[in-house]
Amino acid sequence: MSKIALITGVTGQDGAYLSEFLLKKGYEVHGLKRRSSLFNTDRIDHLYEDPHVENQQYFLHYGDMTDSTNLIRLIQEIRPDEIYNLAAMSHVHVSFQIPEYTANADGIGTLRILEAVRLLGLEKHTRIYQASTSELYGKVQEVPQSETTPFYPRSPYAVAKMYAYWITVNYREAYGMFACNGILFNHESPIRGETFVTRKITRAVSRIALGLQEKFYLGNLDARRDWGHAKDYIRMMWMILQADEPEDWVIATGTTTTVRDFVRMSFREVGIELEFRGEGVEEKAYISSCSDPDYQIPVGKEVLSVDPKYFRPTEVDLLIGDASKAKNKLGWEPHFNLEDLVRDMMQSDLKFMKKEQYLRKGGYTIMNYFE
Ligand code: NDP
Ligand code: GDR
Numbered sequence: 001m002s003k004i005a006l007i008t009g010v011t012g013q014d015g016a017y018l019s020e021f022l023l024k025k026g027y028e029v030h031g032l033k034r035r036s037s038l039f040n041t042d043r044i045d046h047l048y049e050d051p052h053v054e055n056q057q058y059f060l061h062y063g064d065m066t067d068s069t070n071l072i073r074l075i076q077e078i079r080p081d082e083i084y085n086l087a088a089m090s091h092v093h094v095s096f097q098i099p100e101y102t103a104n105a106d107g108i109g110t111l112r113i114l115e116a117v118r119l120l121g122l123e124k125h126t127r128i129y130q131a132s133t134s135e136l137y138g139k140v141q142e143v144p145q146s147e148t149t150p151f152y153p154r155s156p157y158a159v160a161k162m163y164a165y166w167i168t169v170n171y172r173e174a175y176g177m178f179a180c181n182g183i184l185f186n187h188e189s190p191i192r193g194e195t196f197v198t199r200k201i202t203r204a205v206s207r208i209a210l211g212l213q214e215k216f217y218l219g220n221l222d223a224r225r226d227w228g229h230a231k232d233y234i235r236m237m238w239m240i241l242q243a244d245e246p247e248d249w250v251i252a253t254g255t256t257t258t259v260r261d262f263v264r265m266s267f268r269e270v271g272i273e274l275e276f277r278g279e280g281v282e283e284k285a286y287i288s289s290c291s292d293p294d295y296q297i298p299v300g301k302e303v304l305s306v307d308p309k310y311f312r313p314t315e316v317d318l319l320i321g322d323a324s325k326a327k328n329k330l331g332w333e334p335h336f337n338l339e340d341l342v343r344d345m346m347q348s349d350l351k352f353m354k355k356e357q358y359l360r361k362g363g364y365t366i367m368n369y370f371e
Helices: 013-024 042-047 068-078 099-119 156-175 197-209 230-242 259-268 324-330 338-361
Strands: 004-008 028-033 058-062 082-085 127-133 179-184 216-218 249-251 272-277 284-290 302-306
Touching: 004 013, 004 068, 013 028, 013 042, 013 230, 028 068, 058 068, 068 099, 082 099, 082 230, 099 127, 099 156, 127 156, 127 230, 156 179, 179 230, 197 216, 197 259, 197 338, 230 249, 230 324, 249 324, 259 272, 259 338
Parallel strands: 004 028, 004 082, 028 058, 082 127, 127 179, 179 249, 216 302
Antiparallel strands: 272 284, 284 302
């Protein structure tokens, strides 16, 4: 009998990679997706199976983290061995604009899952993974950050996730549930959402290199993040639920990089070096040399400015994680370093933007790339 998994947030970056990973392991995978007026399954379309074929292993269900009855009914029907609760309003900056919704979906949504499992008497059957986050550390208390570092959340998103973290711990202690937090540091990939900073950068750099865009705008260039590859991190989600005991785990690479250096590294993938001049909101980046004949942009051209509209009311300045516990107890090791990650994202975005270049030459314009 194959194991049964339910993934909330199946249409997101992690949900897509995790679906693929679990299907390869022979799981029957059920995903919760939201109803949308547009197709929202781009990331998982390659996994879709015709519902009329026999031995189907991948199923999608409509649902929402704000709807308890829907969650109870689905969990009752599916009776999952494992639930991966990845659904969330996951954009930190946007959470300042929709704080109440964020609390409902990200905080109370987690309670709804835990409570559904308990009400249905599945607390000894279903293991639960909660997508916790390095944003819990917020204002720097200690570096590097580990499972014992105190939390100091700095956004409505992080405060909602802090509730989710503790309610997961509480249900584990109160009802003996196998419920675990993965405290994951930033993880990115070619299918990262377009408004997170790494993907915004690799898309813009690809378009500038191909002559499709003149320049782009970012907020805080000094912020430091511990960026890993999503493929390494979803493997760890599964390992957490296979452990002997339910525990909480930090997953990180242990290296930290500024947003500015992520920009530099992305331009280097197309043979372009930058010079940064000015400070604070006056800071700008200019092309200082181009070594790849395929990507020739005039030296001295301004390609990046700071726009304060991307500043957050409260910022998380420095994240760097210590994943020793995961490495020592579960044997987790990342396969990708930051250079591999930037290369993977740049190669994918260049390929995608070349399609746009081709369409433009044919007289077609496609979509708006600015958020
Ligand atoms: P994404 O933003 O790519 O995906 C979020 C998913 O949640 C999407 O499928 C989205 O659906 C779904 N969703 C949002 N709101 C609801 C709701 N109310 N009901 C049901 N589904 C909903 O996030 P990631 O894949 O990057 O992250 C996965 C999880 O891990 C999130 O909880 C995030 O907060 C957390 N996390 C992420 C990290 C990262 O660096 N990526 C680091 C640490 C934690 P739709 O497609 O319809 O919008
Ligand atoms: P983060 O990711 O807030 O760490 O949350 P994001 O990529 O949005 O920001 C990282 C840092 O870059 C700075 N920044 C900008 N960010 C965005 N989005 N757009 C910009 O133009 C820009 N300019 C500078 C930000 O200020 C910030 O310091 C992500 C999400 O996936 C969360 O769900 C997850 O919990 C955490 O990672 C770990």
